Amino acid sequence: MTEYRDSSQLMLPAYLLRAAAGVALVAGVAPVGIPALGPDTLARTSAETRPAAAASAATPAPAPGKPRRTGATAADMIRVAEGKIGVKEDADGGGTEFHAWYMDSSRAWETLARDGGVMEKYTNAPWCAMFISWAGAQLGLRRTVGADAYAVAWAGWFQDRDRWGDTPRPGALVYFDLDDDGGSGIYRIDHMGLVKHDNGDGTITTVEGNTDRGRVEHRVRDASEVIGYGYPDYPGNRPRPTTGPPSR
Numbered sequence: 001m002t003e004y005r006d007s008s009q010l011m012l013p014a015y016l017l018r019a020a021a022g023v024a025l026v027a028g029v030a031p032v033g034i035p036a037l038g039p040d041t042l043a044r045t046s047a048e049t050r051p052a053a054a055a056s057a058a059t060p061a062p063a064p065g066k067p068r069r070t071g072a073t074a075a076d077m078i079r080v081a082e083g084k085i086g087v088k089e090d091a092d093g094g095g096t097e098f099h100a101w102y103m104d105s106s107r108a109w110e111t112l113a114r115d116g117g118v119m120e121k122y123t124n125a126p127w128c129a130m131f132i133s134w135a136g137a138q139l140g141l142r143r144t145v146g147a148d149a150y151a152v153a154w155a156g157w158f159q160d161r162d163r164w165g166d167t168p169r170p171g172a173l174v175y176f177d178l179d180d181d182g183g184s185g186i187y188r189i190d191h192m193g194l195v196k197h198d199n200g201d202g203t204i205t206t207v208e209g210n211t212d213r214g215r216v217e218h219r220v221r222d223a224s225e226v227i228g229y230g231y232p233d234y235p236g237n238r239p240r241p242t243t244g245p246p247s248r
Contacts, residue, residue: 072141073236074234077234078194080138084131089215096130099130105133114153132193141234163230164229171234174195175189175226175227177189185227186227194208199220205219205221
């Protein structure tokens with residue numbers, strides 16, 4: 001199988017700009033005739049649709065009586081993801097525990113409402129994003145890590161929150177263009193993973209699901225393949241507040 005197999009572009013209204021190719025992913029429809037999006041169009045659309053995009057990606061508040069507290073760090077996120085190294089998809093390119101978890105989550109209904117299609121299409125869908133979504137959820141981090149089945153929309157979610165950049169950091173979500181098939185900005189994204197560390201030689205080590213071997217595994221990627229990084233706000237990595245008078 002190929003890595004994150006949906007690289008289509010379609011529909012332009014509102015936040016569906018970022019979610020558009022997810023229609024093809026979920027519904028299995030290959031759109032045609034959609035013009036390339038230039039930087040000016042992307043910037044204008046992002047400004048016009050920021051409230052809608054933010055609302056789409058927002059996480060519902062915890063159920064009454066069940067507050068969820070977490071002090072998880074980037075290292076915790078990496079540890080959870082690495083704990084699934086070796087998990088492999090079935091002969092149809094799906095069937096993992098990450099597919100099952102996503103389909104049972106409230107987020108699946110949200111992305112279906114956004115992208116269209118039917119729930120069953122997630123069964124064998126490309127799962128790099130579902131894997132990272134699962135890892136964040138194990139630590140109670142959906143609010144700060146996000147969750148999605150479509151990498152392009154997820155990258156847009158980080159952009160809308162000003163948590164997007166070009167510096168690899170441990171625990172960052174990394175978005176790739178591996179097939180170099182054109183497009184503009186985040187619409188070039190066709191795969192994603194989790195940064196383990198910057199190797200300091202123009203490469204990064206990652207934890208990824210849905211690799212070309214159909215597994216969860218470590219990969220070493222060239223930084224030239226990276227479109228950008230999303231930076232989750234890990235509670236355990238926030239600066240600790242200082243108290244008391246300053247030292248003299």
